[in-house]
Amino acid sequence: MNFSLDFSSLAPYWPVFLKGAWLTLKMTTVAIVIGVGIGVFVAFAKNSPNRLLARACGAYIEAVRNTPFLVQIFLLYFGLASLGIHMPTFAAAVLAMIINIAAYAAEIIRAGLDSVPRGQLEAAECLGLSRWRIRWHVMLQPAIERVYPALTSQFLLMMQASAMASQISAEELTAIANTVQSDTFRSLETYIVVAALYLALSVLVKLLAWAFGEYVFKRRRTIRRAAAQMRRPLPGTPPANAAGAIAAINHVPYVHRDAETIKGSAI
Template identity: 45%
Template structure:
């Protein structure tokens, strides 16, 4: 029996796919922004915080990096209600993505911070800059310039990992595809289409990150 490919039902459901893709972008973008703030704070705590703070951050990083993302989502969505904390699927998905990406980004940013020349930090102190000013003006920007490719790769993985959030019925592209597949029974057509869509979304992120790099991070060449 020869399978007959038919994308008609999939293309007719394009508003659902577009809506799902939009939600994936919003979910990923929020997780990236919040995760970056958490990661910067975590990296600062790990490099210059007191020992109990460093131990707590290390424990958090090891826990997240050595457990599956799917289990982390289940713990947040199904486990927290046991403690009286009930979250919507979209909120649980956002928290899970932030928790996951922050653990990886902390280590990336920490490596960038520790690569900064100590002499620059001493010069900042000699100029009378406060610790927060030294971190923001002398440490953070050069560190981000050095680790930017690693961060962008991590955030692309975050966007792709957001597809796992469909297991808790979070509103995103893979969940929309599942709804369409359950109605049309066109599994190959549906998932081939969203594969292409995820690829396009990845290209959009790469272009956006490249624009940010050119606009804000690259040092102008003096002529």
């Protein structure tokens, strides 16, 4: 069997590949932004003292996490069409991605919220912070920082799962690959190119998530600077315990500036 890779026949299709990659990235971005926003509210609602609301959110999370993503897309695209509700393929695919990532993000964020020490919340209440500021500055921000790697992994999985949208003819990267390989009959070369593009998109999403985390979670930079200083002791001074110093920084409680102002005025 004589076979050799030949990518020359795919050269005219590069604009089509890039268009499909751009649509995949756009679908993923919209789903992440809206899905994480919904996931935050669902995470707080699941911990709500209202049992009916908490059980409804729990049922939503379990229903999404225990059904295939492809079935969810079919339910939105074909199921709603049978009821007279017709959606474009892009809207159906993005809506399915939002519903899916919101459920997974809600469970991840809820785990982060549960990790916030109870004493930290009581201290914030004693300082007179409002409920909104406690939830935003004392609960949500440190919770998101703790679970941010898990959220980033979920973003990558969602981008890769967007390939399921090709089953409803959404013109994303996998659908483009199916069309190109049927035109050129170069299946191996086509899917090698698609795999490389998915890899490039994954690296791009990782870099964007890392840059966003570095911008939002400023304490990470503080910890790295402290670790770097501990590794470079001054001449004539004994080496410090870097592990202990970093551990001390990691356990600094999250207190908003207004809380510090209230504490100072009380003194």
